[in-house]
Amino acid sequence: MKLGSDLSMDLNKSSENRHPHGSPGRLPKRLALVGQPNVGKSVLFHALTGTYVTVSNFPGTTVDISHGEGVIEGQRWTVFDTPGVFSLIPRSEDERVARDFLLEGELDAVIQVADAKNLAKSLHLTLELAEFKIPMILALNMSDERRDRGLVIDTKRLSDLLGVPVVDVVATTGEGIPPLRRLVPLARIPTAAPRYDAQVGQSLSKIASTVLPAACSRTALAVALFAKDESAWRHVPAGSPAPSLASLQEEVRQIRNRFVRKPEMLIFEARQHVIQEIIGEVQSRRGAGSSSWLAHLGNLAMRPFPGYLLAGLALFLMYAFVGVFGAKVLVDFFERIVFGQWINPLATAFVQTVLPIPFLQDLLVGPYGTITMALTYAFALILPIVTTFFLFFSFMEDSGYLPRLAVMMDRLFRLIGLNGRAVLPMVLGLGCDTMATVTTRILDTKKEKVIVSLLLTLSVPCSAQLGAILGMAAGLSWKVLAVWMFVLASTMMLVGWVAARVLPGGRSPFLVELPPLRWPQPSNIYKKVKARLKWYTKEVIPLFVYATLVLFFLDRFHLLAMIEKVFSPVVVSFLGLPAKATEAFLIGFFRRDYGAAGFFNMTKQGLLLPRQVVVSMVVITLFMPCVAHLLVTLKERGLKATALISAFVFSFALGVGGAVNWILLHTSFL
Amino acid sequence: MSKKPMTPLPSEQEEVREEGLADIYECLEEGLTSRDQIEPLVNEKVRSGVFADLASAGLILLEGGAVSFSPEATRVVTSVIRRKRLAERLLKDILNVADEFIDPEACQWEHTLSPEVTSSICTLLGHPSQSPFDKLIPPGECCHNGTQTTAPILSSLDKMDRGEEAKIVYLLSAKNPELNRLLAMGLTPGSTIKVIQRFPTFVVQVGQSQLAFDELIAGSIFVHPL
Numbered sequence: 055m056k057l058g059s060d061l062s063m064d065l066n067k068s069s070e071n072r073h074p075h076g077s078p079g080r081l082p083k084r085l086a087l088v089g090q091p092n093v094g095k096s097v098l099f100h101a102l103t104g105t106y107v108t109v110s111n112f113p114g115t116t117v118d119i120s121h122g123e124g125v126i127e128g129q130r131w132t133v134f135d136t137p138g139v140f141s142l143i144p145r146s147e148d149e150r151v152a153r154d155f156l157l158e159g160e161l162d163a164v165i166q167v168a169d170a171k172n173l174a175k176s177l178h179l180t181l182e183l184a185e186f187k188i189p190m191i192l193a194l195n196m197s198d199e200r201r202d203r204g205l206v207i208d209t210k211r212l213s214d215l216l217g218v219p220v221v222d223v224v225a226t227t228g229e230g231i232p233p234l235r236r237l238v239p240l241a242r243i244p245t246a247a248p249r250y251d252a253q254v255g256q257s258l259s260k261i262a263s264t265v266l267p268a269a270c271s272r273t274a275l276a277v278a279l280f281a282k283d284e285s286a287w288r289h290v291p292a293g294s295p296a297p298s299l300a301s302l303q304e305e306v307r308q309i310r311n312r313f314v315r316k317p318e319m320l321i322f323e324a325r326q327h328v329i330q331e332i333i334g335e336v337q338s339r340r341g342a343g344s345s346s347w348l349a350h351l352g353n354l355a356m357r358p359f360p361g362y363l364l365a366g367l368a369l370f371l372m373y374a375f376v377g378v379f380g381a382k383v384l385v386d387f388f389e390r391i392v393f394g395q396w397i398n399p400l401a402t403a404f405v406q407t408v409l410p411i412p413f414l415q416d417l418l419v420g421p422y423g424t425i426t427m428a429l430t431y432a433f434a435l436i437l438p439i440v441t442t443f444f445l446f447f448s449f450m451e452d453s454g455y456l457p458r459l460a461v462m463m464d465r466l467f468r469l470i471g472l473n474g475r476a477v478l479p480m481v482l483g484l485g486c487d488t489m490a491t492v493t494t495r496i497l498d499t500k501k502e503k504v505i506v507s508l509l510l511t512l513s514v515p516c517s518a519q520l521g522a523i524l525g526m527a528a529g530l531s532w533k534v535l536a537v538w539m540f541v542l543a544s545t546m547m548l549v550g551w552v553a554a555r556v557l558p559g560g561r562s563p564f565l566v567e568l569p570p571l572r573w574p575q576p577s578n579i580y581k582k583v584k585a586r587l588k589w590y591t592k593e594v595i596p597l598f599v600y601a602t603l604v605l606f607f608l609d610r611f612h613l614l615a616m617i618e619k620v621f622s623p624v625v626v627s628f629l630g631l632p633a634k635a636t637e638a639f640l641i642g643f644f645r646r647d648y649g650a651a652g653f654f655n656m657t658k659q660g661l662l663l664p665r666q667v668v669v670s671m672v673v674i675t676l677f678m679p680c681v682a683h684l685l686v687t688l689k690e691r692g693l694k695a696t697a698l699i700s701a702f703v704f705s706f707a708l709g710v711g712g713a714v715n716w717i718l719l720h721t722s723f724l
Numbered sequence: 725m726s727k728k729p730m731t732p733l734p735s736e737q738e739e740v741r742e743e744g745l746a747d748i749y750e751c752l753e754e755g756l757t758s759r760d761q762i763e764p765l766v767n768e769k770v771r772s773g774v775f776a777d778l779a780s781a782g783l784i785l786l787e788g789g790a791v792s793f794s795p796e797a798t799r800v801v802t803s804v805i806r807r808k809r810l811a812e813r814l815l816k817d818i819l820n821v822a823d824e825f826i827d828p829e830a831c832q833w834e835h836t837l838s839p840e841v842t843s844s845i846c847t848l849l850g851h852p853s854q855s856p857f858d859k860l861i862p863p864g865e866c867c868h869n870g871t872q873t874t875a876p877i878l879s880s881l882d883k884m885d886r887g888e889e890a891k892i893v894y895l896l897s898a899k900n901p902e903l904n905r906l907l908a909m910g911l912t913p914g915s916t917i918k919v920i921q922r923f924p925t926f927v928v929q930v931g932q933s934q935l936a937f938d939e940l941i942a943g944s945i946f947v948h949p950l
Contacts, residue, residue: 563941565941
């Protein structure tokens with residue numbers, strides 16, 4: 055669900071027709087989950103609606119607004135999951151998406167999902183939300199971790215002080231969800247408010263009254279304008295008392311200028327005073343709280359020693375689990391036994407008896423048949439690999455290791471114009487480049503977004519492809535994998551380094567919050583892997599079928615041989631591959647993992663020498679990922695950047711492949 | 725660095741008493757002893773009632789018209805005088821402030837300098853024993869110890885070592901577009917911050933959160949080491 059379409063639809067509705075505090079029945083009421091990054095909004099969303107959105111232990115996983123339906127206390131609700139916000143004065147695109155939704159989403163209630171062990175931080179957001187004047191509930195999530203740290207919170211007293219229902223929750227285990235559901239109809243507009251000093255208070259009410267006509271969120275808007283949030287101007291309704299927008303802006307600028315200290319700081323202190331009083335009353339400490347071995351491990355994982363060692367260990371475990379177990383053991387089983395001995399012979403026999411037309415028989419079960427090629431590749435070669443990768447990756451995500459990897463990678467990423475935060479899209483790219491390109495929204499500057507998009511397109515192999523590649527290399531000398539990794543890492547650094555110097559703009563400072571290391575919940579991993587595999591089958595398998603159909607018709611009309619001949623100077627002479635490799639490249643245009651599967655198959659049939667394995671691994675990795683990825687890049691980066699990236703990627707992939715071939719031919723390394 | 729909490733600013737009443745004691749001290753220094761001689765010389769802003777107040781608080785003793793300090797008053801007044809005269813030296817010698825502006829400034833400082841700042845100034849000036857107006861400066865602990873170096877009172881976080889704790893004093897806002905986010909993440913003035921590591925990036929503990937950031941951000945956070 056994308057924000058754009060959703061909002062435009064809502065804004066057309068006249069707001070008088072809505073019943074803000076609920077006549078029951080008719081319209082489903084609208085409920086949004088709001089909170090700081092990585093506090094568990096998406097897990098709660100799933101608990102309230104049964105709809106799955108990608109959840110992980112990394113700040114910034116949700117970049118769009120998702121929605122789902124749920125029945126809560128006999129009333130139908132549309133529930134919205136919003137991206138995490140540190141503050142409602144937005145600094146990045148995903149924060150702005152959430153703030154805009156609070157202003158324009160016509161919400162009947164908000165659940166603030168908060169980190170129970172960081173009450174001060176959570177309450178800052180509560181006091182910000184209070185100024186939006188939307189009925190709300192405070193859900194103190196991760197109460198188990200709060201208890202482990204010996205912190206006690208008097209929720210009853212907190213509820214009285216804030217004027218909203220407050221409930222303890224452990225979203226991952228479901229503890230506290232039933233009381234939360236019961237409280238949804240009892241949501242209230244908070245009575246607690248920041249204590250602005252006289253001058254600040256006057257300035258805010260002046261901005262609110264002279265600049266903005268009456269609206270329920272006018273205080274929130276006035277605070278945003280006072281704090282120099284330029285994106286808030288978009289929400290200032292037309293027809294304000296003053297003659298023009300420019301004069302309003304000038305007026306606000308003058309009000310800001312009366313203060314020596316930064317207005318942001320003044321607003322912050324006004325909240326801080328209230329919060330310290332509240333915390334003094336409701337929070338106490340019982341015992342010191344034990345520091346677990348997981349906390350120690352979490353800290354060790356960020357020290358140069360043994361941090362880099364642990365990162366290497368994680369890489370090795372991935373190789374063992376995905377490359378050996380997934381791509382060798384499971385693929386062997388599915389390809390040779392399940393498809394080789396059962397499905398394909400049975401399907402062939404069945405089609406040949408039921409369909410007497412040879413053309414249709416070939417279409418389904420011939421050498422380029424939909425069943426014998428597309429479905430066999432998809433289910434026997436790719437699916438086991440993707441499943442093992444998603445299992446591994448989901449475990450890493452939920453454990454909270456990835457932000458620590460961001461710490462370890464920050465200095466390396468600086469060389470390529472990024473900071474450690476870019477680890478999320480890059481590692482997510484190992485799962486799926488398309489998904490990862492959407493996640494570039496968590497990055498702060500346009501330059502960083504373009505560099506990450508480029509590197510994702512060029513040199514980050516997605517799981518399916520990675521699995522096929524690990525599978526290709528698994529039976530051969532370690533040198534094959536080493537050369538591939540070296541070529542990939544050095545091209546990535548080189549391209550990133552050049553891009554960082556050629557593209558205008560700067561690097562933003564590195565700043566990331568580190569969640570505690572956690573032992574992942576098997577049920578959450580199961581749900582996540584299931585959702586991703588569902589997405590995979592829906593998204594990917596049709597593309598496999600289309601690509602196979604193209605190949606089938608090209609073969610039928612003897613065009614395949616022609617194409618192989620036309621490209622033979624490139625494929626055979628320049629890259630040093632057999633002519634049949636052209637087929638793998640052709641289907642690689644649809645999805646490069648399908649192309650990789652083609653090469654994987656050729657390797658298994660013994661059609662490729664080690665040198666040719668390396669060259670094909672390199673070229674297919676550097677290739678454009680897939681049609682879906684192309685569309686997403688087009689949407690996020692625009693036509694010009696996409697065209698430039700694509701043109702560069704194709705010529706670069708072939709160029710590097712040729713160079714690797716030439717070097718390997720003239721040395722005796724392999 | 726001392727582990728004492730920062731001295732709170734004196735209340736108005738304390739300031740009046742300090743002012744009165746300081747004036748009496750200077751008269752006693754000149755050899756004047758009787759209340760009749762001293763009272764007219766006390767700053768007119770605090771003159772009315774200050775004698776009665778100090779006497780009833782037991783800070784000054786009035787025996788047969790002669791004025792003397794209680795032990796508590798001696799302790800308070802020597803440090804007030806010390807602060808004032810060190811401030812005078814700093815203003816004159818280092819900051820080149822014109823003579824007529826020195827006294828009003830120093831009179832402010834005598835009430836507000838914290839012990840840490842006072843001994844840093846004293847060390848910085850090389851433990852001077854006389855004010856620019858040739859009055860004696862009461863020696864402090866740092867003079868007896870002969871402290872030769874002074875640690876900065878505040879430092880940016882990137883100067884801190886692993887394992888050290890500090891209190892956040894302020895964040896450089898001009899250099900820091902992330903100000904709002906840093907505050908929202910819990911890096912708030914007054915909170916205690918512990919450096920967990922410095923490399924490959926800074927990792928700190930603030931309250932129950934761990935944050936990682938680069939030295940650019942670390943350099944914009946000013947702290948008071950504990």
